[in-house]
Amino acid sequence: MINKIILFILLITIKIGYSQSALTCKFYNSNNLMPIPNVTTILKINNKDLKKQSDSLGTINFATSFGENYKIKLSTNHLNYKTLDTILEVSTIQNKTLFFYLTPIENLLEEVVISKSKPLFSRKLNKTIVHIKENDLFINVPMADVLNMSPGIHVDDKSISLYGKTGTKILVDGQPVSLGGRNLQEYLTSLSSINVDRVEIVSKPSVQENASANSGIINIITKQNFDQGTLTAGISKGLKFKNSIGTNYGRKITKKLYASLDFSRNHNLSENTSDGYLYNQSNNTYINSNSKTPSDNMFHNYGTKLAFDINEKHHLRFTFGGDINSSLFNSQNTNSIGNIGAQIDSTVITNTENKTKKYSNKLYLGYTFNIDSSGQKLNFEVFYNKHSSQNNSIIRNNYKGFQSQTDETIFNDGNVNISLKTLRLDYYLDLKNIFNLTAGLKQSNTQTNNDISFKSSSIDEIEPVLDPSKSQVYSYKEGITAAYLLAERKLLDLTFNAGIRVERTDVNGFLMTTGEQNKNSYFNFFPNATIQYNINDKTQFSLSYGRYINRPTYQDLNPFIYYATPYYYTIGNKELNPEFSNNFEFSFTKSRFFLTGGVRLTNNQFVYIDETDENTNITRSTLANLGKTNNYFLSLSYPIRFAKWFNTSLEGTVFRNEIKIPNNPSDLRSLNSASFKATNSISITDKLKLTIAGNYNTPTLSGTTKMKTTYAINSAIRYNFPNKNFNLSLSARDIFNTSNSSYITQYYNVYSNSDNKWDSRIISFNIVYSFGKNILSKIKLGEKQEEESRIK
Secondary structure, three states: OHHHHHHHHHHHHHHHOEEEEEEEEEEEEOOOOOEOOOOEEEEEEOOEEEEEEOOOOOEEEEEEEEEOOOEEEEEEEEOOEOOOEEEEEHHHHOOEEEEEEEOEHHHHHHOEEOOOOOOOEEEOOOOEEEEOOOOHHHOOOEHHHHHHOOOOEEEOOOOEEEOOEEOOEEEEOOEEOOOOHHHHHHHHHHOEHHHEEEEEEEOOOOOOOOOOOOOOEEEEEEOOEEEEEEEEEEEEEOOOEEEEEEEEEEEEOOOOEEEEEEEEEEEEEEEEEEEEEEEEOOOOEEEEEEEEEEEEEEEEEEEEEEEEEOOOOEEEEEEEEEEEEEEEEEEEEEEEEEEOOOOEEEEEEEEEEEEEEEEEEEEEEEEEEEOOOOOEEEEEEEEEEEEEEEEEEEEEEEEEOOOOOOOEEEEEEEEEEEEEEEEEEEEEEEEOOOEEEEEEEEEEEEEEEEEEEEEEEEOOOOOOEEOOOOOEEEEEEEEEEEEEEEEEEEEOOEEEEEEEEEEEEEEEEEEOOOOEEEEEEEEEEEEEEEEEEEEEOOEEEEEEEEEEEEOOOOHHHOOOEEEEEOOEEEEOOOOOOOEEEEEEEEEEEEOOEEEEEEEEEEEOOEEEEEEEOOOOOOEEEEEEEOOEEEEEEEEEEEEEEEEOOEEEEEEEEEEEEEEEOOOOOOOOOEEEEEEEEEEEEEEOOOOEEEEEEEEEEOOEEEOOEEEOOEEEEEEEEEEEOOOOOEEEEEEEEOOOOOOOEEEEEEEOOEEEEEEEEOOOOEEEEEEEEEEEEEEEOOOOOOOOOHHHHHOO
C-alpha cells in the first residue's frame, strides 16, 4: 500500500511540473559481463551537465529533477572502451536502473568491418561474423540460403562443408543441431533468419570450445531481445505446398529477471528423384536404379530462457527446450540387373514406407560468480539432453525374371535412446589489455540403448517371421574427462593466444545378441595457438595451429542393418576409431579485403564406402577408417559498394582434397575444386529492396565420392511498411532448377553413378510482424556441447 501511495504522489508531481527522481546506471564489459569501474558519465539535463564516475561495481546513482517533456542525453568516456552517446526519454527512466554493455577497445582493433555502413561480414581474431540483424540482405530468408551466401560455406543434401572440409559442426545458440544429411538441409531451409542476430564461423576453435571440431564450427546466434516479440508466417510452392509459422517473445519481468519463449512449426512437403547405376568390375554385373520419393516432414522447435541477476556478483541462467521432428516417405525403386553388353535379365521393384519420429529435450543451468572487480570469474554449467528416435520401415520386394526368388515383405523397426550429461567449471582472469587466462574442467557421460528387429514374410506367409541373425540389441557408454588451459597476451601490436586441452576417453560397447564387448580407453593432447599482428587499424595478419579429434556419431557405431533394396543396405561399424587432424591456417585482412588459407592433415579419416559381394551382387555401405586425407584451401572475400543503393559481395574459394588409401586402385585420389559466390543488394526505394544471389561449385572430392558441379540463382524482393514493424517478402530459390546432388563413387571393385534431384525450385511468400519495445539483452544463455552434435 505504501508503495502505491508513493507512486501516486510521484505521478501527480510529474504532472505538475518537475520531480526528484533517481536514475541508476550500471556498466558492464560486453565480452565477459564484468562490471566496469571508473566510467566517466555525463548526464545533460536542461542544458546542465551532471558528471560522475562509476564505482568498483560499475554503478552510478543520479538523483535530480526531470521535466515531463524533456529528453536527456547520456555520454560515457573510458580509456579502454568505446564511447557511448544515447538519448533517453524521461518517461522511460523514472526510478529505474539502466544496464549498459560497453565494447572494449581491443574488440574494435580485432574486428575489421569489411563494409562501411551495414557490413555483411566482419572478422575477429578466430572467427568470421556474418551480420544478420543489421543487414537488409538477410531479412526473413532461409538460413540454408544465408549459409550458402556466407564465406567458405557450402550446403548440400549430404553435408555442410567449410573451405572444402566436410563434417562441420552446426550449432544454434551454442547447442548442436542433432540432424544430418538431407534432414539438416531441410531444417536449415525451414529456419528463418528473422529471429537470427548473427552467424559465427569458427574454422579453428579454441581449446575451451572443444577438440571435436576439426572441420570448424558454424554457430547460429538468435536474437536476445526482451520486451519484444515477432510473429512470422509463410507459404511456399515447389512441386508441393509448404507452410511455416513461428513466434518468439522476450520479457524483462523485473529488474533482475529476464525470460523468453520461442516456438516454430514447419511443414515441408517435397519430392526427390534419383537415377543411377552400379557396376561391379569383378563379375561384369550392371545394376541400373531409379527411384521417386515423395516425403512429408514436420519440424517443431520450442524453448524458454531465464536469466536472473541475484546481485552484482551472482548470476543464474536457465534454458529448457527441445524439438519434435517427424518424417514420412513412400518411395518406389526399380533395380534392373544384367551384364555389360547384354540385355537386362531380371528386375526387382521395391516399395518402401518409412516413418521416423525424433524427440529431444534439453536442460541447461548456468551460474556465474564475479569474484572481484579485477577480472576474476567462476562459471559453472550443467547440461542434460534426452534424445529418442523411432524408425519403422515396411519394404515390399517384387521380383521379375528370378527363378527361385519369390516376392517378400520386410519389416525393419529400430529404436534409439540417448542420454547426455555434462558438467563444466571454468575460471577466468582478465587483466584488462595485458593478460587473459582461462582454465577449466569438463566431464561428459553418454549412454545409448539401441534395438532393431528384422522380420520378413513371403507371399505365402501370413505372419512375418523374426530373423534373429539380423535383429540386434546394442548399448554403448562413453565418458570423456577434459582439462584445458588457455592464455592470451597482448604486446604492442601483437596478440598471442595459446592453449592445451587434455582428454581421457573411456568407451564400452556391448552387443547383447552375441555377448560381444568392445572396450577402449585413450588419452590425448590437443594444443592450439594463434598469433595476430595488427599492422595498423585496418590491416591484420594472423597464423594459427590446432590439433583436433572427430568422433563418429553414436548411431554410426550401432552394428545394425538398414535395407534400402534387396541389393543395397547400410550397416553401422562398432569398431570405428576417431579421426585426428592437424590444422594450419593464416588470414590477412586489409579494410574490406579478407584472405584466408590453410592445410588440414587428417589420419584415420572415416567415410562411407560401398562394397559389393561378387556372388550375390549385394552392396553394403558402411563407415570405415580409410587412412589419410589432406585438404588445402585459399579463400578471398571482397564486398563492393557501387552506390548508396547498390551493394555487391564477392567470395571465391579454391581447395584441393587428397585421399590416401593403402592399395587403392581408384582414380578418385585427389581433386582441385573451386567455389564462387556473388550477392547483390539493390534498394529500389527506402521501403522496397531486391536481392539477387548466385553460387557456382565445381566438382569436389569427399572420401571415395566425387560430387558433380552445382550452381543456382536465388532472388528476393521485400517491402517494409512505414512503421517498420510489418514487412512482406517474396522469394524464389533455384530459379532455373539447377540444384542437384549428383556424384560418382569408386572403391576397389565398385563403381557407381547417381543423379539426385530434390524439390529445390521454390517460390515463397512471408509475412513478419514485430512488436514490443526492443530492449536488447546480452545475457549469455548456454554453451556448446560437442557430444550432442554426434546425434543424427
